[in-house]
Amino acid sequence: MRTNQRRAAAFASVVAAGSLVLAACGGGGGDTGEGGDDASPAEEVSQEEIDEALSTPTQLLFWTWVPDIQNQVDLFMEEYPEIDVEVVNVGQGADHYQKLRSALEAGTGAPDVAQMEFQHISSFRLGDNLMDLAPYGAGELEGDYPEWVWSQVSDGEAVYGIPQDVGPMGNLYREDLLTEAGIEEAPATWEEFEAAARTYREANPDSYLTNLPSNQAGQFMGFLWQAGARPFSYDGAETVSINLEGPEVDKVVEYWSRMLADDLVSTDVDFTDQWYQGLSAGKYASWQTAAWGPVFLQGTAGNTSGLWRAAPLPQWEAGENVSGNWGGSTDAVMSTTENPIAAAELAKWINTAQEPALRLATEQFLFPAYTPVLEDPAFLEQEAEFYGGQKVNQLFSEISETVSTDFGWLPFMDYAYSSYTETVGKAIEDRGDLAAGVQAWQEDLRSYAEDQGFTVE
Amino acid sequence: MSTSTTSAPPGAARPPAAGRTGRRKSLQRPEKIAAYLFVTPFFLIFLAMIVTPLVYSGYLSFFREQLIGGDAFVGFENYADALQDSAFMSGVLRVLRFFLLQVPIMLALSVLFALVLDSGRLRLQRFVRLSIFVPYAVPSVIAALMWGYLYGPDFGPFAQLAEALGGSAPRFLSGQWALASIANIVTWGFVGYNMIILYAALRSIPTELYEAARIDGAGEVRIARSIKLPAIRPALVLTLIFSVIGSFQLFNEPSLLQSLAPTVITNAYTPNLYAYNLAFVNQEINYAAAIAFLLGFVIMIVSYVVQLSSQRRERRS
Numbered sequence: 001m002r003t004n005q006r007r008a009a010a011f012a013s014v015v016a017a018g019s020l021v022l023a024a025c026g027g028g029g030g031d032t033g034e035g036g037d038d039a040s041p042a043e044e045v046s047q048e049e050i051d052e053a054l055s056t057p058t059q060l061l062f063w064t065w066v067p068d069i070q071n072q073v074d075l076f077m078e079e080y081p082e083i084d085v086e087v088v089n090v091g092q093g094a095d096h097y098q099k100l101r102s103a104l105e106a107g108t109g110a111p112d113v114a115q116m117e118f119q120h121i122s123s124f125r126l127g128d129n130l131m132d133l134a135p136y137g138a139g140e141l142e143g144d145y146p147e148w149v150w151s152q153v154s155d156g157e158a159v160y161g162i163p164q165d166v167g168p169m170g171n172l173y174r175e176d177l178l179t180e181a182g183i184e185e186a187p188a189t190w191e192e193f194e195a196a197a198r199t200y201r202e203a204n205p206d207s208y209l210t211n212l213p214s215n216q217a218g219q220f221m222g223f224l225w226q227a228g229a230r231p232f233s234y235d236g237a238e239t240v241s242i243n244l245e246g247p248e249v250d251k252v253v254e255y256w257s258r259m260l261a262d263d264l265v266s267t268d269v270d271f272t273d274q275w276y277q278g279l280s281a282g283k284y285a286s287w288q289t290a291a292w293g294p295v296f297l298q299g300t301a302g303n304t305s306g307l308w309r310a311a312p313l314p315q316w317e318a319g320e321n322v323s324g325n326w327g328g329s330t331d332a333v334m335s336t337t338e339n340p341i342a343a344a345e346l347a348k349w350i351n352t353a354q355e356p357a358l359r360l361a362t363e364q365f366l367f368p369a370y371t372p373v374l375e376d377p378a379f380l381e382q383e384a385e386f387y388g389g390q391k392v393n394q395l396f397s398e399i400s401e402t403v404s405t406d407f408g409w410l411p412f413m414d415y416a417y418s419s420y421t422e423t424v425g426k427a428i429e430d431r432g433d434l435a436a437g438v439q440a441w442q443e444d445l446r447s448y449a450e451d452q453g454f455t456v457e
Numbered sequence: 458m459s460t461s462t463t464s465a466p467p468g469a470a471r472p473p474a475a476g477r478t479g480r481r482k483s484l485q486r487p488e489k490i491a492a493y494l495f496v497t498p499f500f501l502i503f504l505a506m507i508v509t510p511l512v513y514s515g516y517l518s519f520f521r522e523q524l525i526g527g528d529a530f531v532g533f534e535n536y537a538d539a540l541q542d543s544a545f546m547s548g549v550l551r552v553l554r555f556f557l558l559q560v561p562i563m564l565a566l567s568v569l570f571a572l573v574l575d576s577g578r579l580r581l582q583r584f585v586r587l588s589i590f591v592p593y594a595v596p597s598v599i600a601a602l603m604w605g606y607l608y609g610p611d612f613g614p615f616a617q618l619a620e621a622l623g624g625s626a627p628r629f630l631s632g633q634w635a636l637a638s639i640a641n642i643v644t645w646g647f648v649g650y651n652m653i654i655l656y657a658a659l660r661s662i663p664t665e666l667y668e669a670a671r672i673d674g675a676g677e678v679r680i681a682r683s684i685k686l687p688a689i690r691p692a693l694v695l696t697l698i699f700s701v702i703g704s705f706q707l708f709n710e711p712s713l714l715q716s717l718a719p720t721v722i723t724n725a726y727t728p729n730l731y732a733y734n735l736a737f738v739n740q741e742i743n744y745a746a747a748i749a750f751l752l753g754f755v756i757m758i759v760s761y762v763v764q765l766s767s768q769r770r771e772r773r774s
Contacts, residue, residue: 273605
């Protein structure tokens with residue numbers, strides 16, 4: 001039984017790898033701070049209405065890239081035999097959102113329910129494309145999610161997506177390589193991490209303790225998140241704030257500037273062949289990644305099984321315990337749906353009903369956002385051979401509780417991330433002035449926001 | 458092939474003149490109708506898939522839609538902006554450089570291969586012809602992915618080979634080399650395509666000309682220079698025009714290699730890539746439409762210049 005499960009796990013992890021890349025490119029969510037007063041509480045839908053809708057023959061269209069989500073959908077259709085759900089994968093990441101936007105713009109062909117990463121929620125709220133799920137019973141779920149997760153999908157009373165998976169960040173490292181270099185433990189603070197990087201580099205002139213990709217805004221946002229910076233926010237209407245100044249941002253920028261200038265970190269683009277091979281060949285001895293990272297790494301660097309360990313992210317102050325989030329997504333209902341009750345039920349059910357939700361975590365290896373699954377022993381007690389038998393899920397579920405709340409996003413994260421690569425990423429690649437890169441990023445974002453008619457704070 | 462050109466084209470055979478006047482009228486109309494029927498499917502698709510989107514994007518280019526504040530008619534403002542947009546201009550200059558660098562090499566190789574094949578002195582002629590052509594049959598998406606792997610800085614075969622020999626391969630996708638690396642991929646893909654066009658043109662030259670030249674004592678090189686090359690000039694101009702369009706519309710290769718070198722191959726690396734990113738990343742569809750139209754004009758002008766200069770040369774010679 002156990003080996004069977006493992007084999008299935010290994011296989012699924014390879015399959016899941018593709019989708020996780022996408023999650024990787026993601027960031028956090030649609031938290032919009034405290035500006036909930038404009039969202040007038042919609043009227044609650046009564047249980048009779050719900051029962052009636054769920055026993056009426058209905059067709060739903062569900063756009064998602066999550067592998068094998070058909071399993072969850074099949075369970076849903078068994079539960080509600082009158083409802084027929086068609087699952088369509090229109091692509092991942094940018095492709096998915098472009099097509100979704102086009103369909104919404106065209107007024108036909110849009111799905112009822114769509115996969116939606118946290119950081120894209122605001123962008124679809126902007127066009128009033130997301131249905132408020134609160135009247136359909138989503139509000140009651142608040143207590144079933146870590147506070148920071150809920151703040152990513154809600155604004156005041158309104159709820160814009162049912163969280164599916166999240167990416168609280170930790171540190172995966174090659175225990176064998178660190179020990180060889182004389183580093184006994186995973187660095188607990190960033191200061192120790194820098195010292196370790198130096199020691200490691202002296203012992204291994206061809207490899208690095210870690211890699212800072214020049215294209216990965218999501219990871220960098222996670223670092224900012226952990227450091228307490230809150231660079232972005234959106235009020236749900238016309239005002240955005242873009243602020244990449246201040247001590248929290250400076251701390252992160254100065255740290256990585258030093259790491260780059262002293263050649264303590266490589267700058268390879270991530271999720272490319274070069275990078276995959278770097279991970280499996282030991283070019284990078286650690287990866288500061290999200291909770292979806294452990295399974296992803298298993299599929300990517302299979303030859304290094306048993307050599308990796310997981311630890312929390314290094315901290316800014318000794319004794320602290322704070323993390324950020326990188327990636328994760330929700331299922332959101334489009335406001336154009338003609339079957340809001342059934343659509344809302346689909347989004348809710350597959351992510352919160354016992355069987356489908358647990359299977360998302362144990363079969364599809366999505367790191368659960370939903371606390372009952374997060375605390376389920378079947379999930380927590382899994383021992384990962386790849387990590388020398390460590391209970392990696394347990395560790396990350398503990399990390400999940402340490403992610404700080406109220407991290408906001410802009411309603412144009414596509415643009416923000418692509419601009420990141422050309423400003424901050426360029427500075428990383430050139431090992432140049434990271435502060436100037438961040439400054440250029442901020443200026444570019446502000447001028448874009450103004451051109452698009454936003455009020456910038 | 459050359460024999461078929463000497464025989465009368467079969468289509469020239471006409472029905473006998475007797476009784477022609479009486480039957481002709483009755484035949485002509487259905488013939489005409491049939492002809493229109495045959496071209497209708499093409500024109501319908503052409504209208505729906507080319508003309509309509511063209512007109513629509515032309516229409517779009519005169520508006521500006523903001524994320525906040527909606528849609529407004531702005532006349533030629535988008536075009537004026539584009540002409541002052543350094544990202545667009547440097548993209549145009551980049552593809553111009555690409556054109557000047559890559560096209561001469563590619564066409565020279567195509568001519569060379571076509572001449573060698575046409576000389577008939579090669580063994581395994583078919584095999585060689587096919588091998589040169591095969592890269593064109595590889596979809597450019599696959600080709601770019603494959604080359605992306607070959608160019609890999611640490612683990613790519615070139616890098617490994619260079620290391621084994623004690624040297625180091627250039628960083629193929631660095632700012633200095635990226636354009637040349639892309640040019641290499643495009644050359645690899647399109648040499649065979651152009652070669653086939655030129656080879657077909659060579660095969661249609663009447664062999665009597667060669668016999669006459671040989672009697673006059675001309676060698677293979679002289680024949681190539683004085684008979685073959687002038688004879689395939691129209692085909693060469695055709696490939697050149699195709700190459701102008703291809704170069705200025707460069708998209709697939711940079712778009713796919715972008716994930717490997719995002720800080721070098723930026724969103725505005727080529728004008729086409731820029732238009733695409735403006736539309737789908739920046740959500741500035743109107744501005745993207747204006748950029749696309751301007752690029753179209755640039756291509757028209759360059760193509761026209763190429764054609765004009767080749768015609769002038771023809772007249773002079």
